[in-house]
Structures are given as C-alpha cells and as structure tokens.
Amino acid sequence: MGIFSHAPKVSTDEKAIDELLLRGVAEVIGKDELKRKLLGGTQLRIKLGIDPTSPDLHIGRAVSLLKLRDFQELGHHIVLIVGDFTAVIGDTSDKDAERPMLEREVIEKNKKTYFDQVGKLLDLSRTELRYNSEWLEPLTYREIGEHADAFSVADFIARDVIRRRLDAGKRVSLREVLYPLMQGYDSVAVKADVEIGGMDQKFNLLAGRTLQEKYKQPPQNIVMSPLIDGLDGTKMSSSKGNVITLNAKAADMYGKVMSMADEQLAAYFELCTRTPMHEVKDILAGHPKEAKMRLAKEIVTLYHSKQAAEKAQENFEKVFSKKEIPEEVTEIKTAGLLRETLIHNGIISSNSEFSRLALANAIRRMESSGEIKITNALAPAPIGTVFRIGKHRFVKIIKN
C-alpha cells in the first residue's frame, strides 16, 4: 500500500479552511466535525474517484479536482482513484438512461490519458494514485452479498434518477444497484476521511459512510460541489459539445469560454477558477464580454500557462475582432480538389456536407485582399492557401 511516509505539514489557517468549505461547495456532510478535524491539524485522507469512461476529462470534473487541490494545498493527503473497475459497471447518477458496460480495452486506453490531465491541477508527486480494480476485482460473491445487505432496494429506487426512469417505464438493470456498493467500498479500501463529489453523487457518497461503518471505520465526511451546467446553460454533456476538455489547446479553450452563455459566468468563476471571490465580484459587475475574457484567461492559465493565455487572447482578438487568420493554422495535406482534401483529412465527412456548406457560404478562401466564398464543388485547393470553414475552423493546404 502506498503509504505516505514523510511527515506532513498541515495548515490550520482558519480563513483558508472556511474558504475551502465554502467556495464551490453545495453541501458538506458532517461540516462541524470536518472543520474541527481540519483545525486539529492531523493530515486527512481525501478521496476522489473518477471513472475513465472517456479519454478526456472535462471542466465539470475540474470542479472536484480543484477542491481536491484546495485540500492538497493545506497539506492533506490526496487519494485519487481511477475507477477502472467501476467504469465497467457504469454509474447511473448523472444519466437518465442505462449506461452500456464498457469494454476493457476502452477503459485501459482512457485511463492512460488521465494522469497528465489531472496533473495539470494536482501535484502528482504528493498524490496517491490508485485503481479500484485492485480491491474490487478480488471480492467474492459472499463479500458482495454482505455489502449489499447494508442497503435496501427501497433506498435505491427512491433515488430521483431511478424513480424517474421507473415511472417512465424504462429499464433499470440490477447491475446498476451494484455501483454505489463499489464506490462505497472504495472508501473502505483507502480509508477515506473525506470524499469529494458532485451533488449528483450524494447517494454513492453516502454509501461510503454506510460501508465504512460496517467495517468499523469512522464514516467519511463528504464535500459536495454543485453541478455545473454546460457552456450553453443546459446540462453538461460531451455529446452536446457544451463542454471544455482539460487537454484542449489554449486557443480552443479560450474560444470555448468566449462562447459561453453569460448566465454561466458566475458559476464558472466560482467553481472552475480560484480567482479570489472579492475580485470576481468586481469582474462580474463589468461588461459580460470583458468578464468572459478574464474568465477565459484564468482558465487557460490554469491548464496551460500565463503566456499561453495571453497569446490565446491576442489570437482571439485577431481572428474574431479583426477577422484575420490565426497565427497557427491546422495544416492538411492536399488530396487534389478542395472537397477531396477536406474529406481526406476528416475536416468534413462527405461530398454532401461540402455541398451544404458551400451553399451556405460557409467555405471561404482567405486572401490578403479578403475572403473569397467557395461555391463550386470542384474548387481547387492550391498549396499554401488557407481556407476557413464555418466560423472558426481554419486549414492550410500543404504538399502531400
């Protein structure tokens, strides 16, 4: 077991602790007790579990990761669990439908990319990284039965997400019942003092307490963050494209923030940055566009660097305010005509799509004299020319 050996220095600064328990926090289970522990100066084991269900973490996850970082900065011990086993079963907490069981290979692939993404926010040298297959895989049917005994079916189906599906006549798999048991047992396995999670995770988080008690461990405290909506103000979902992924390029990240609904500004500032709240208040009082630019800069700085953020901002102004070509343009190898070249490089998917875009005046050749609209399906794509497809996709044709 990766036990932390060197003597830790834990901060008991009350102001910092209050901020920790307040900012981006929707609910704390055992708040007074937790505060007492934090003030007491013993190093706590702080757990966060993330299932590798997709190769990219998005900014919704960052809410918990930042909270984890807050704890890390106070000197507490971070245990980050990659749910390679739980991912197979699939959590239903944030879904209104059953999740497919993921293939092992997919999970293996996804989990590899996780650490460098997480590393952007956490000091990995001071983070205990674990896979939950380590302790979940060897469990016997008998043990699982014992865990299951700690919960009732009524508890499970009383959950809103489940209730709704049942009412709608949708299938709920028995397998889904297993998920909270597994997440709960994670807490037992790593002897968590505190678990971080979103409000949608409440049931699963509480399961940890139940199982810890069964195993004669003190039940963990729970720090829950509010759910953050996607950029457009609706439920965040990768398939809707209203998310920012943590490994997005600086320019993309900046642009994504700029395309965010104004109403989301305050939440993103509070949850996804650590800009001091009093400063945030002033920023939000100004023009939404200015505020958004500041937010974009803060977020890009967090995942890239200050310089990258400044560059992204310059680039943004250049492209969208001055309508110029961005500094860095994706280069694609020619495959003959423009249409073929775009398809070949996966910029568009079919001849029909090209026709549609061309008809909508969405394809333009960028010239020093201005933009030239491409409407001909047989338009050439000379080496060295730059084309703009839609609002923000630029490609430069290079030799094959």
Add this chain to the structure above:
RNA sequence: GCGUCGGUGACAGAGUGGUCAAUUGUACUUGGCUGUAAACCAAGCGGCUUCGGCCUACGGAGGUUCGAAUCCUCCCCGGCGCACCA
C-alpha cells in the same frame, strides 16, 4: 414461463400497404444580426449523383404483394401484469 403492449434517424416521438429518406420537437451544422453570448430570423440535417435519378435505412431473418416502416411467420430485445394456497 404465461398474458399483454411495444422496438422508427443523436434523443423524444408521429406514421400502420403506395403520395416515406420518413410529420414534428429538441440537439447539431451553417448563414444573418452580435460581444465566437443570449434572444431572434433563415437554411440544412443518410450516402452517391452527369441533379434526371440511384443506393442504403424504420430490432433481425424470411415471406405475402406490382409495391412493406406499415400485413404474415420465426427469432432477438424491452415495459407492464400474472406467479404460493386457487
């Protein structure tokens, strides 16, 4: 297992023998207006096309028919009800 209702494009959900590449809403793409915001307006939203059409698609496989998403048979999958005494 029995009974019953159902399985349609990313999702929801129409369609129940030809006028169906399939109404509508949402999502998505694009154009306009803007602050790459929202709202709003407009167009598109399976593929190929010599723009006449052609091909592939309504859980799967067969069949009936000039013609099937629509009818029949079998299979697979889901919801609900039944389940002991009767």
